Amino acid sequence: MQPRDxxxxxxxxxxxxxxxxxxxxxxxxxxxxxxxxxxxxDVRAGETVCLIGESGCGKSVTMKIMAxxxxxxxxxxxxxxxxxxxxxxxxxxxxxxxxxxxFQGAALFDSLSVFENIAFGLRQNTKMSDEFLAELVAERxxxxxxxxxxxxxxxxxxxxxxxxxxxLARTLALMPDIILYDEPTTGLDPIMIDVINxxxxxxxxxxxxxxxxxxxxxxxxxxxADRVIMFYPLSRLEPGxxxxxxxxxxxxxxxxxxxxxxxxxxxxxxxxxxxxxxx
Amino acid sequence: xxxxxxxxxxxxxxxxxxxxxxCRGLPRRSVVVECMYEVGxxxxxxxxxxxxxxxxxxAVQGYQQFHLMRMETRMGAVINMALVAELGPVLxxxxxxxxxxxxxxxxxxxxxxxxxxxxxRALGAxxxxxxxxxxxxxxxxxxxxxxxxxxxxxxxGGWVFSTQVLGVDATYYWHYSTEYVxxxxxxxxxxxxxFFGAAIALIACHRGFNCGSGxxxxxxxxxxxxxxxxxxxxxxxxxxxxxxxxxxxxLWPGPSSFV
Numbered sequence: 221m222q223p224r225d226x227x228x229x230x231x232x233x234x235x236x237x238x239x240x241x242x243x244x245x246x247x248x249x250x251x252x253x254x255x256x257x258x259x260x261x262d263v264r265a266g267e268t269v270c271l272i273g274e275s276g277c278g279k280s281v282t283m284k285i286m287a288x289x290x291x292x293x294x295x296x297x298x299x300x301x302x303x304x305x306x307x308x309x310x311x312x313x314x315x316x317x318x319x320x321x322x323f324q325g326a327a328l329f330d331s332l333s334v335f336e337n338i339a340f341g342l343r344q345n346t347k348m349s350d351e352f353l354a355e356l357v358a359e360r361x362x363x364x365x366x367x368x369x370x371x372x373x374x375x376x377x378x379x380x381x382x383x384x385x386x387x388l389a390r391t392l393a394l395m396p397d398i399i400l401y402d403e404p405t406t407g408l409d410p411i412m413i414d415v416i417n418x419x420x421x422x423x424x425x426x427x428x429x430x431x432x433x434x435x436x437x438x439x440x441x442x443x444x445a446d447r448v449i450m451f452y453p454l455s456r457l458e459p460g461x462x463x464x465x466x467x468x469x470x471x472x473x474x475x476x477x478x479x480x481x482x483x484x485x486x487x488x489x490x491x492x493x494x495x496x497x498x499x
Numbered sequence: 500x501x502x503x504x505x506x507x508x509x510x511x512x513x514x515x516x517x518x519x520x521x522c523r524g525l526p527r528r529s530v531v532v533e534c535m536y537e538v539g540x541x542x543x544x545x546x547x548x549x550x551x552x553x554x555x556x557x558a559v560q561g562y563q564q565f566h567l568m569r570m571e572t573r574m575g576a577v578i579n580m581a582l583v584a585e586l587g588p589v590l591x592x593x594x595x596x597x598x599x600x601x602x603x604x605x606x607x608x609x610x611x612x613x614x615x616x617x618x619x620r621a622l623g624a625x626x627x628x629x630x631x632x633x634x635x636x637x638x639x640x641x642x643x644x645x646x647x648x649x650x651x652x653x654x655x656g657g658w659v660f661s662t663q664v665l666g667v668d669a670t671y672y673w674h675y676s677t678e679y680v681x682x683x684x685x686x687x688x689x690x691x692x693x694f695f696g697a698a699i700a701l702i703a704c705h706r707g708f709n710c711g712s713g714x715x716x717x718x719x720x721x722x723x724x725x726x727x728x729x730x731x732x733x734x735x736x737x738x739x740x741x742x743x744x745x746x747x748x749x750l751w752p753g754p755s756s757f758v
Contacts, residue, residue: 289617289620313623323614323621327615341622344622344623
């Protein structure tokens, strides 16, 4: 890995607050099922953005498109104001390493130990000595509150919370400038949710990173978000209504009088109960 | 028909991508060695058992017919020719498609469903280079060895059963075998097996990479990988057999008679 010059680094740079990821008119379909329609948003350097919305409204798909792990059916993705389609394959792979991605189920490699999982990106992209690699892995494990002894465990031996933390350690190992968290707290107990939220905050305090978090957990939104973007499922949109129904600070989200926003934020089913014919 | 053309085109693009990454450089040695152990070493028992029994089955089935014509001593030629030219390679490939191909499709399918393939890309690794190239190399390079083993144990099984149980004269059995089974036949069988190995790896990896969601998707990927591989093995066997026969007759023209 090349050492970075922060003043010439297009992803960190000194201009905090400028657009670092931009989606322009993104649409995405799976067969005949349309998930995203004409979505435009931007993520600014140094901020933490939470993407919220009902299950199936396209938040995770949006995040995969942001990281170029999935191609949109229509529209453009810009990294640092340059469309990714203008990048060569090599540039795309190199720039993608600026992104750290914490997957929903952690996506640890089953056949590799915790150590090998965390060291994977480093082995793949650097020529570090084994000693240095061991030191670095131990450091990353410490960052996420795990003992060095857990490095020899296999992913199948870990609990859900531990898997998420190992996933985070693996994500942090490559020192990414932008971290994308896909439902980092889903399926965890309240204590572990707070542990993960604190780790997200600590990561940001340790060095300047831009974070995008897909979550349903409003405690995460309250604790870590600078900005909230709310998606709505296409099937429930009014004709002509944009898919992003809210964009603002967490305080604005909690104070919103728009029922589409307030019902989600406060977890109230409202007219959905009638729709689901459960009453 | 359009779907079929689309599927073939998709597989061809997948194969092209795999070849491109193969030319760019080999994956880490430890990854290739692990794959080769799984594909090669762990397939040996099943290939040996099926190879031995197919040799003996040929002897059982052939004996009655040859005995009626008082030509039992020619059995070796038929059994061994069938084994080295057809049954050895096809059997080894079928075992590989069942044991290894299905497992590959299921493993890669699970990796797809659990986002491990996306994680590879996110960590700067190319999934084709990291996952497909080692599996392709393992199948392509090790299936000839498995075929040779299947051939050898089948020949031994047929010989033991014919001479020790059915009472066929061992000297004539070998005499006619060596007279009619040429090095070309062994070579043709091994050459065909390399095509089978390549097809099995590509189909299995392609199925895994394009797996549907959930446990059902993984199961379907594993099943369709085996079914498609088996069909392709037989189709390839037919066309390669014709092609290699043409080459043989071009290189060594002349009449041939069994009796």
